[in-house]
Amino acid sequence: MKQSFKTDSKEFIYTYVRHKDEHDLCKLEMRSFFGYDSDSNVLISKTAIDPSRSPFMKERLEVLITCNSFEELMSEAERFVSHKTFRVTCLNTIDLGDTEKIGHNKRRKMEKAIGEKITGEADLDHPETHYGFVLLDGVYYFGSVEESVPYWRFHQQKPHMYSTALSTRVARAVANIAVPHPEGVKAIDPCCGIGTVLVEARSMGIDIVGRDINPLVCIGSRKNLSHFGLDCEVVKGPISEVTDTYDAAIIDMPYNLFTHITAEGQLGILKDARRITEKLVVVTIETIDDMIEQAGFNIVDRCVARKGTFERQVIVCL
Known part of the structure; x- marks a missing residue:
């Protein structure tokens, strides 16, 4: 029996x-x-x-x-x-x-x-x-x-919104993919925009800092974080000026549809990321595998995040 x-x-x-x-x-x-x-x-x-x-x-x-x-x-x-x-x-x-x-x-x-x-x-x-x-x-x-408590839903209505920002669900998943086990891990989002990833990461206790070259979105990011009672350093400046090193980085890659950036500029971001981090999670609407490898990363995992006909690639690199 x-x-x-x-x-x-x-x-x-x-x-x-x-x-x-x-x-x-x-x-x-x-x-x-x-x-x-x-x-x-x-x-x-x-x-x-x-x-x-x-x-x-x-x-x-x-x-x-x-x-x-x-x-x-x-x-x-x-x-x-x-x-x-x-x-x-x-x-x-x-x-x-x-x-x-x-x-x-x-x-x-x-x-x-x-x-x-x-x-x-x-x-x-x-x-x-x-x-x-x-x-x-x-x-x-x-x-x-x-x-499960759907905290990400509470973050959908921010004081400052950005039409091309990741959804809170995708941003939360991306933060988890980059830092699944936060203890002792330092992370950076060097192209943070209005802070969608930062809000999700900090709400989960992930040790992360933000940076962006646009002073206005830096201000918006800080206000969004403050709105939810979250502390996070957000610095104005390009990734090329980062001197510290991090265990993980998350980059929602700027692209020409909404941001004036060349392929050389994208490659420069990736090369600087290689300099400052051991692990990189890239979100991109374009296929940039060659660029990632040229920057010195190896692609170890990936997926496609869809919303209707719109697709974003999420790529894990070491």
Whole structure:
């Protein structure tokens, strides 16, 4: 007979919601966080990532118990003690990989059944602890749940806007791709514009500074950061004047459609980036592979971020 078992080491299940145009960008962010990706909207990893960092994550389940049937899960729950008020949620609100969504009424019955087995005080409105369970490929996983808070949405309305700036979702993903694990990492956005990437990066605690040759957008960037209560150094000046070195750089490449810059100017930016950073994430609407290699970088990963018919390439270079 199959037996339930408790996990020996931490394991996390992440669920995702993304538009089809964002599929490739989401997978690149996955690879940056975890070292691999998933074709489906669920990923299992031993790496702990705050789900609010990603614009695509829906929730994270830290697995405490794994069972091969709902009856076994009920039996395990009966031995489970919660020292804080709690509620229990079934995460199968959407299709997860090959596992079909569980209907609303059935989910509620399952949640109630598990909640009644747990020793402790249930509180559906303001619980101190959020437990959850999910069915994936015939296996039930139970644990603590952390829901994603879409902070990037709060950043959509800035005092200063720029028609060609990245969307907050793309900017947040790009910041994560450049700095997936922020501890001890210093980053720079040397063509920061009105600070879309800076806002997302600083809101996630990434140690980043900004720079731009346009004094007006520097002022706008500082005001946008201040509007959200974020501290970040933004300096006026070209990347050629940067003397410090950084672990990562993010460059939303200026292009001729909106900015007067030559191919030589773009190459100069990339060469200066090679001088100051070990890792570069480039966002570009043009194919600039030869230019990147000429600057001394190797392309190690990439994707295309789409919005309708408009496409941006996101290129990871070392």
